[in-house]
Amino acid sequence: MEKSFLIPISRRDFMKMAGMATVGALAEGTIGGAVTVEASRKSGSTMTYAGKEIPVLFAVDVCVTGGGPSGTAAAIMAARNGARTVLIERGVALGGLAVLGCVYPFMDTHAPDSDTPYVAEVKERLRKHGIEPFDGVTQQTWHNPETLTFIYDEMCAEAGVDVLFQTVVMDTVVEGRKLTACIVQTIAGLAAIQARIFIDCTGDAYLSRSAGVPFERGYEKTGNNQPLSFRFEMGGIDIDRLYQHVAVELKEDWCKSKPPYFEIAEAMHRKQRYKLEELMDKGVASGEITQEEAEYMQAYTIIGKNGVMSMNCPEIPVKFSATDPISYSKAVAYGRRMMHNIAAYLIRHLPGFEKAFISREAAMLGARESWRIRGKHYLVEDDYHNQSRFPDAVCRTAWFIDAHGEKVSEKLPKGGFYEIPYGSLVTEEIENLIVAGRCISASFILQASMRIQPTCMSIGEAAGIAAAWGIKKHIAVNEIVWDKIPAEKRSYVSKLQGKS
Numbered sequence: 001m002e003k004s005f006l007i008p009i010s011r012r013d014f015m016k017m018a019g020m021a022t023v024g025a026l027a028e029g030t031i032g033g034a035v036t037v038e039a040s041r042k043s044g045s046t047m048t049y050a051g052k053e054i055p056v057l058f059a060v061d062v063c064v065t066g067g068g069p070s071g072t073a074a075a076i077m078a079a080r081n082g083a084r085t086v087l088i089e090r091g092v093a094l095g096g097l098a099v100l101g102c103v104y105p106f107m108d109t110h111a112p113d114s115d116t117p118y119v120a121e122v123k124e125r126l127r128k129h130g131i132e133p134f135d136g137v138t139q140q141t142w143h144n145p146e147t148l149t150f151i152y153d154e155m156c157a158e159a160g161v162d163v164l165f166q167t168v169v170m171d172t173v174v175e176g177r178k179l180t181a182c183i184v185q186t187i188a189g190l191a192a193i194q195a196r197i198f199i200d201c202t203g204d205a206y207l208s209r210s211a212g213v214p215f216e217r218g219y220e221k222t223g224n225n226q227p228l229s230f231r232f233e234m235g236g237i238d239i240d241r242l243y244q245h246v247a248v249e250l251k252e253d254w255c256k257s258k259p260p261y262f263e264i265a266e267a268m269h270r271k272q273r274y275k276l277e278e279l280m281d282k283g284v285a286s287g288e289i290t291q292e293e294a295e296y297m298q299a300y301t302i303i304g305k306n307g308v309m310s311m312n313c314p315e316i317p318v319k320f321s322a323t324d325p326i327s328y329s330k331a332v333a334y335g336r337r338m339m340h341n342i343a344a345y346l347i348r349h350l351p352g353f354e355k356a357f358i359s360r361e362a363a364m365l366g367a368r369e370s371w372r373i374r375g376k377h378y379l380v381e382d383d384y385h386n387q388s389r390f391p392d393a394v395c396r397t398a399w400f401i402d403a404h405g406e407k408v409s410e411k412l413p414k415g416g417f418y419e420i421p422y423g424s425l426v427t428e429e430i431e432n433l434i435v436a437g438r439c440i441s442a443s444f445i446l447q448a449s450m451r452i453q454p455t456c457m458s459i460g461e462a463a464g465i466a467a468a469w470g471i472k473k474h475i476a477v478n479e480i481v482w483d484k485i486p487a488e489k490r491s492y493v494s495k496l497q498g499k500s
Contacts, residue, residue, distance in 0.1 A: 047192050049173070049183055054190045056181075058162065060084045062467045063182060063195035065169050068096020069453045070437030070460030071201030072152050073118050077464025077491070078199070079159035083471055085464075086162045086193060088169060088184060091363060094152035096203070098453055099145045100363040102231035104300055104310040107452045108139035111398035111417035116491040118461040119454050125151045131303050135261035141454070142261055144304040164193075169202065172210040177431045179211050197432050197467040197477055201460060204323075205371040205439035213427045213435075214374040217323045219406055219444040225322040226368035226404050226448065227315045230335030234343060235308045235359035239301060242352025250275040260306075265298040270408065279349060289345045292317055293338050296404075308359060314338035318405045322370040331365060368404060368438075368451060375441030376478065377423030384409070384418055384449050392482040393419035393494040394462035397455040403448035419494060420450060422482035425463055431476035436463040461491045 046053050060083075064075040067089030075087035087094075097103040115123070126133045126143055129151060133141040156163055164186065171183040173192075181194045200207035209215050218225045239259045246252045246264050252275040255263035266274035280294035298312035316338065320331035339358070346353045382388075384401060398417040401409030412418075424441040425434050435441070436459045438451040450456075462482070469485055470477040487493045 047181065049171075049190065049192065052190065054183070054192055057164070057184075057186070057191045057193055058086045059194045060086050060162075061195065061471050062086075062197045062199065062464070063193050064088065064199045064201055064464075065182065065207045066096070066201035066203060066437070067091070067094040067152075067163070068201060068203060068437065068456070069098060070456040070463070071096070071199070072156070073457045073460030074199045074201055074434075074436050074464040074467070075161045075163075076155050076159045077118060077461050078197075078467045079156075079161045079464075081465055081468030081472075081489075083197070083464075083468040085160075086164060086195070087156065088164050088167045088182075088193070090166070090168045092165050093149040094156070094163070095145065095149045097364070097366055098143070099149045101366045102145070102233060102310055102360065102362040103312075103366055103453070104145060104302060105133075105143055106141035106454050107399060108141075109397040109399055109417075109452065109454055110139075110411065111396045112415055114396050114398075114417065114454070114458070116395055116458040116461050118491065119457050122148075122151065122457070125155075133303075135257035137257040138255075138261075142300070142303045144302060147304065169206055169210075172207060174211050174430070177429065179207075179430055179433055182207060182210075196471055197434070199460075199463050199467060200373075200433060200435045200439070201437045201463075203367065203370065203437055203439055205373050205435065208373050208427070208430070208433060208435055208439070209371060211430050211433065213429050213433070215371050216374060216444075217371045218321075218369075219403070222406070224318050224405065225370060226406070227318045228320060228322055228328070228331050228335065228368075229313065229315055229366035230332070230339055231313070231362045231366055232311050232339050232343075232358055233302070233305075233308055233360040234299070234311055234346075234353070234356045235305075236356045237307050237309055238352045238355070239307060239309075240352075242350070245351040246275065252276070260301055260303060262301045263299065265312075266296075267298070268295050276350075283345050283349070288348070289341050290338075293342050293345075297342065311339075311342075314342055315404065316365075322365075322367040328365070335365065336361070369444065369447055370439070372439050372444075372447055373427060373435050373441050375424050375427045375435065377421050377441060379420065379424055379440075379442035379446045379450070381443060381445040384412070384446055386418070387412065387416050388418045389494060389496050390419050390421035390423075391494055391496045392422040393492060393496075394422050394425070394482060395420050395455060395458035395492050397450055397452070399449050399452045399455065401445055401449045402451075403445055407445060407448070409449075420455070420459060422462065422466065422480070425459065425466075426478035426480075428478070431478045432470075434463045434467055434477050436460040458491065465489065465491055 283289040
């Protein structure tokens with residue numbers, strides 16, 4: 001029986017690791033009062049964890065956990081800047097919710113000149129693969145899930161990123177104020193990954209919480225998370241007939257673009273009134289769908305998949321929690337039942353859906369918000385309304401406050417935006433940790449604005465650049481002054497300061 005894996009590690013790294021201190025400990029007071037675990041390095045190829053000798057799969061400069069929009073960006077940019085990088089993904093495709101969660105298309109930031117170089121490159125690569133991302137009217141990015149994940153594979157391969165699929169982060173090893181290893185479950189069993197810098201792009205701040213970083217979850221006033229969704233795709237739709245019915249016969253002007261770029265929507269109890277609300281109301285009256293199922297329905301055509309629409313529904317009731325494993329699991333079955341009821345109702349009653357069918361379910365629930373770290377800087381709702389600027393800003397956004405179930409705010413004036421500072425990506429507790437994506441240091445309401453995918457991509461892009469810079473300059477990443485990095489090496493430069 002094999003006891004170890006083939007380990008991709010250089011002789012120099014092996015010798016360095018073999019000479020390191022032999023004992024490390026996991027920080028106490030982490031997730032749910034986790035027990036302190038002894039973890040000692042046995043050699044350069046194995047380490048002892050919880051009384052077991054497990055292989056060290058990688059010893060690298062940068063380890064990125066989570067292959068979603070922020071994690072893929074972080075890994076690619078770290079590698080492009082000279083850091084040996086490994087990217088951990090629990091599924092079999094990069095792209096996170098955009099691919100595995102059927103969250104499509106990318107929403108627009110509404111902020112002028114918000115595309116950082118990485119975001120612009122992804123859009124250009126979509127074009128080269130035959131997917132024109134813009135409809136000429138809206139600013140949404142109409143990608144294609146299968147094409148997008150293929151592009152991410154290409155970009156990782158070109159940059160030299162090692163990707164570990166079907167790998168789940170289980171635990172961390174912390175020594176003092178440094179994260180020295182993360183423990184992962186692979187297809188072959190437990191293993192460790194050692195790195196100089198770790199970037200948490202799990203979306204749920206799992207790596208950070210495991211390492212003892214303070215965190216929050218849910219709305220400060222109610223404790224509720226934003227509602228989960230269970231998105232899916234439907235095929236066999238007559239898009240032209242649907243457009244004729246909704247846009248021409250019902251005179252719905254919600255979606256300004258025309259097929260192949262077309263969207264339908266209805267969201268009850270909002271200021272916006274939708275023509276399809278009457279259809280969904282009739283379903284509630286007849287008993288064919290529930291009020292919960294009628295509350296929110298949205299669908300987008302998918303470029304390159306004729307007759308297929310991405311269904312942004314159902315919205316699972318807020319009584320189900322994105323941070324409670326039992327509640328989350330119950331939400332899966334509950335949401336699937338809602339999905340099938342909505343699909344069956346549309347097939348019976350919405351022109352264009354007569355021959356439609358469910359063609360794909362998301363491989364993960366859509367969590368708009370779960371856990372968030374408390375970092376060096378804490379963004380709040382006033383930063384949105386005041387259009388806050390920061391010298392160490394890593395990106396800008398103006399997506400409205402979109403806290404489903406709690407608050408849907410007015411938009412900023414045209415041309416307005418606020419910035420996200422590097423201080424919201426790092427913590428006081430762990431000096432070699434950067435956090436990117438929707439779980440950065442921000443209040444519940446502010447997070448409802450910054451959580452969209454292009455913004456998360458830009459945050460991840462900056463995280464990768466900062467990680468490589470810290471390694472090159474021998475600076476702890478939580479001590480990096482983003483605005484002191486030469487402007488030409490940064491992905492974003494705030495208007496508050498010029499070139500360094």
